[in-house]
Amino acid sequence: MKLDPKEILSVSLILFSIIDILGSIPIILNIRKKTGEIHAERTTLVSGLLMFGYLYLGTQILALFGVDVSSFAVAGAIILLLMGFEMILGREIFKHNPTTGARSSSIVPLAFPIIAGAGTMTSLLSLKAAYHVESIIIGILINLVLVYAVLKSSKWLEKKISAASIEVLQKVFGLILLAIAIKLIKENLFVLG
Template sequence: MIDLIAIFVLFFAVIDPIGTVPVFIAVTRHQNPAEKRRTALKATLVASVILVFFVLAGEQILESLDIPLSAFQVSGGIILFLFALTMIFGESKPEEEVKLSGDAQDKSIFPLAVPSIASPGAMLAAVMQTENTLYSLPEQAQITGVMLLVLASALILMLASTYVHRIIGDSGASIISRIMGIILASMAVTSVLEGIVAYFGL
């Protein structure tokens, strides 16, 4: 039986809806309320399409390249771990991605949809959490539903960004992002260990 709570925490860590709020505020600061709603909806829709694509086709792409999923688990876990380290020790997600917004034309796509919502970590998680040999189609549908629930929470937080930011501020978002980084690091190590076990059949 799949642990939907653990999967929710994983996707919440890699998507980081709270850390998206300062990014959203920065890229929509010159927009009126209607434009902000359209930007939030478009960014969430684009991110959802990208992540669902990785759920549906990610493993098939790996198989076509003759890459075992266990190897992807190890490499993906290492990348997630490095990604987590940047969340913990480097610039936090809001600080880093606000800087990316400077030259972008359609800011709902970049940096909001990618890499703020559909981050590289989220793409890796979408593939690793829906492995065909481990999860049945109904289970994969449940996992995808959990992922979409996290994306919906990101949309809600963006729509309520003014109130959320007033409560937590940039510092609060930065702190939460670093806490998510710690959680993500432990999950990344688990993924590496599981990949090693699967590859060597231990």
């Protein structure tokens, strides 16, 4: 099969808009502030494993537990909803264990549900029906490189963005996160009902 650059670009842009790593910068900086560190390598690796797992085994894994994609999307949306409230209200909902600290926050909530959450899973399952798997694999890899670059530069970003700007960005992106969560819940509750 010959790789189609247009198809790869389309898949990459769709995943980029769903993952929204640039929009997640306030969340990343908030986690960095709480834990003191972001493990870019671990988060990128786990996110990649989740994405490839969704691509190849997504529907089978959910079926094994008797869960459909819509139920999974609602569960992920509830986590996003709580994170949005946390960002807007300035209250800690997700408690960070000081013994695991940055290690666990690299997985939850960064790798899942921020980077490779329910939206990413449903998108990958939809993309699989419309595009060649090779194009999707390349699109995932391109996005993982971008995710790694943003996570790795979190210390630099924290220095460049003022505390007041971070707080404003947190409130704005918290509201956007709430809107995305509500949209996911609304779309998938309709499917469930």
